[in-house]
Amino acid sequence: MNEYRRTNTTVSLLNYHFVFCPRYRRKIFLQPKVEQRFKELVKEVCEELQIQVIAHECDKDHTHLFLNALPTLSPADMMAKIKGVTSKKLREEFPHLHHLPSLWTRSYFVSTAGNVSSETIKRYVENQKKRN
Incomplete structure (x- = not known):
């Protein structure tokens, strides 16, 4: 779950927990x-963007995504792509959603998650001068 991602210039561990819901x-x-197709579409978008889906579940009126991404993508960029593609495709494929001008609200919840707590990182940073 907490695997480090490598590019030519960086090593990163950026895990994001997103929650968002349909309009109204x-x-x-x-x-x-609808849920099955939504999950398939999210997986396709994430593969295209080189995002790893760690966990993904839906409740009747909202969805949770736990994603691992490279630092080249902002959470806003990830949400824009995932929401944009899934809204368009689901409204095309399911007649009862076709009349909606957009499927998702503009808002979402996002938090970061990693191997250590914020307090641990704060102590580490504060103690850097003491180490040398």
Whole structure:
């Protein structure tokens, strides 16, 4: 789960927990086919962006994503792509969603997660001068 990602110039461990919901908290995930297709689309988008899906679950009116990404992508960029693609495709593929001008609210929750707590990092940074 907490694997470091490497590029030519960086080593990173950026895990994000996202939560977002449909407009008006519509219960779109009550239909298993919608949920299944949504998860497939998220997986496709994430593969294209080189994002690892650590966990993904849906409740009737919201979804949780736990993702590992490279530092070249901001959380806002990830959400824009995931929400944009899934909104367009789901509204095209499911007639009962077709009339909606957009599927998702503009808002989302995001938090970061890693191997250590914020307090541990704070102590580490504060103690750097003492080490030399």
